[in-house]
Amino acid sequence: MSLRKVLLIDDDDAVNFLNRRKLKDFDPECEVIEAIDGQEALNYLAETDSCPDVILLDLNMPGLDGFGFLKKYEEMGKCCNESRVFVFIVTSSLREEDKVKAVTSGLVNGYFEKPLSENQIKIINRLFSN
Amino acid sequence: MTEPGLNKTTFEAIVEYNPNALLVLGGDGNITYSNQKGETLFGYSKNELKGQPVQLLFPRHFDNQSQFRKMFFEGADTRRELTASKKGGTDFTVETGLTEMDAHDGAVILLSITDITDRVNREATIKKQLTELKVAGNYLEQLAYISAHDIKNPIITLDDLVNELLRSKDLKADDMQLLKMQQKVIAQMRKTNKGINDILKLRQGLLVKESADSGQMTLGAIIGNITDTLRADIENTNTSLKVNLNGLSDIQFPYLYLQSAFYNLITNAIKYRKPGRDPLITFDANRIDERTYRFVVTDNGLGFDMATNKGHLFGIFKRFHPKIEGTGLGLHIVKSIVDAYGGEIVVNSEVDKGTTFDIILKNPILAQ
Numbered sequence: 262m263s264l265r266k267v268l269l270i271d272d273d274d275a276v277n278f279l280n281r282r283k284l285k286d287f288d289p290e291c292e293v294i295e296a297i298d299g300q301e302a303l304n305y306l307a308e309t310d311s312c313p314d315v316i317l318l319d320l321n322m323p324g325l326d327g328f329g330f331l332k333k334y335e336e337m338g339k340c341c342n343e344s345r346v347f348v349f350i351v352t353s354s355l356r357e358e359d360k361v362k363a364v365t366s367g368l369v370n371g372y373f374e375k376p377l378s379e380n381q382i383k384i385i386n387r388l389f390s391n
Numbered sequence: 392m393t394e395p396g397l398n399k400t401t402f403e404a405i406v407e408y409n410p411n412a413l414l415v416l417g418g419d420g421n422i423t424y425s426n427q428k429g430e431t432l433f434g435y436s437k438n439e440l441k442g443q444p445v446q447l448l449f450p451r452h453f454d455n456q457s458q459f460r461k462m463f464f465e466g467a468d469t470r471r472e473l474t475a476s477k478k479g480g481t482d483f484t485v486e487t488g489l490t491e492m493d494a495h496d497g498a499v500i501l502l503s504i505t506d507i508t509d510r511v512n513r514e515a516t517i518k519k520q521l522t523e524l525k526v527a528g529n530y531l532e533q534l535a536y537i538s539a540h541d542i543k544n545p546i547i548t549l550d551d552l553v554n555e556l557l558r559s560k561d562l563k564a565d566d567m568q569l570l571k572m573q574q575k576v577i578a579q580m581r582k583t584n585k586g587i588n589d590i591l592k593l594r595q596g597l598l599v600k601e602s603a604d605s606g607q608m609t610l611g612a613i614i615g616n617i618t619d620t621l622r623a624d625i626e627n628t629n630t631s632l633k634v635n636l637n638g639l640s641d642i643q644f645p646y647l648y649l650q651s652a653f654y655n656l657i658t659n660a661i662k663y664r665k666p667g668r669d670p671l672i673t674f675d676a677n678r679i680d681e682r683t684y685r686f687v688v689t690d691n692g693l694g695f696d697m698a699t700n701k702g703h704l705f706g707i708f709k710r711f712h713p714k715i716e717g718t719g720l721g722l723h724i725v726k727s728i729v730d731a732y733g734g735e736i737v738v739n740s741e742v743d744k745g746t747t748f749d750i751i752l753k754n755p756i757l758a759q
């Protein structure tokens with residue numbers, strides 16, 4: 262079993278562009294959705310018929326940031342109740358408190374420092390497929 | 392009562408030439424004796440002091456005997472830090488100690504007074520330096536944050552992009568993809584540049600704080616400077632800026648820090664105007680008490696959702712309108728300035744209606 266659909270949330274479109282390429286390199290069949298902030302991602306999740314397998318989430322973003330997204334995502338309850346949606350933080354934040362806050366939120370399955378490597382995509386896939 | 396080797400004259404001299412002011416009060420609280428230091432400290436001669444009620448020297452604390460007794464004899468420790476007044480009315484800070492004793496001609500009170508003005512001033516200086524240190528520490532934290540977010544981020548992505556670019560060449564990726572990547576490399580370069588500019592701006596904010604004590608200017612002149620600087624923006628956007636200084640135009644303030652805070656708030660009000668509606672901005676100044684002032688800046692602009700943004704309104708890089716160019720530093724700088732002067736800032740906003748910033752702060756310059 263492999264990743265079918267991934268939602269990328271990062272205010273930097275170059276990061277989304279690169280992560281899309283890496284995911285497509287890993288599996289050309291993978292559907293990749295991009296959002297520039299938490300709100301755009303929530304709008305997508307509200308409309309879509311199929312929840313993504315994986316959400317890759319940046320923390321520092323203008324507008325609705327990573328933690329703001331997690332809070333609303335939980336409140337919305339649509340996809341986060343599905344045990345098969347995995348959320349991974351992909352950030353450049355060096356703040357230990359960010360890591361602790363994210364990991365202890367109960368909504369996050371992993372925490373990676375940017376940039377996302379091929380190896381990390383393999384790890385994400387393995388976590389998801391198990 | 393004399394000790395061996397010390398005669399009565401010596402004891403009298405010890406009292407008379409004591410480095411602390413020593414006063415003896417009768418049972419009625421009137422001064423019966425002052426030593427030399429008492430004369431020089433308060434500026435009254437011994438004869439002027441004799442027979443005067445002790446409250447003459449501490450008019451800020453009590454104006455009758457019973458208040459005086461209550462103040463000193465409440466609690467075990469009779470030492471107090473008080474404001475004393477010299478002849479002519481100049482205030483200074485003293486530490487007093489007091490003993491009640493039975494003399495052969497009835498109960499008397501011995502009052503020892505030490506001038507601690509220098510110590511109080513030193514303490515005030517240390518407190519001020521601590522505040523400055525705290526502000527500097529805060530800036531340092533922000534600097535680290537900027538370095539991580541605005542510089543490190545684009546560089547990491549740049550590195551990643553270049554790697555992909557090289558890999559694409561090996562794989563003979565199509566030209567459109569290569570072109571797209573080249574454009575993104577350039578965009579990342581520009582972001583790096585912008586990150587450096589933001590650090591320079593932050594440094595400028597620190598300079599504003601540093602020079603806060605160095606110069607003063609009237610409120611009228613500060614607002615005049617801002618409106619002059621923004622004249623073109625005000626005219627181009629058809630903004631009405633209504634300034635009500637309510638008679639405070641001539642009050643002196645440390646101009647650089649206030650100017651920076653007001654400038655940020657007014658430029659924000661213009662920048663985040665509601666399309667299709669002429670910006671209306673009011674600036675109100677009011678005096679609350681001798682040192683405390685209130686400034687209210689109101690606009691009829693885009694506003695923002697208070698519920699979503701509560702708790703991190705003044706956070707660094709907090710931006711409410713991602714589509715309008717900004718660094719997310721403006722409000723943070725305003726808040727840092729207000730904090731540095733022990734003030735408060737409250738914001739109220741409603742989407743599409745407008746925003747109000749309410750600032751209360753103490754003017755470090757005492758009005759003449």
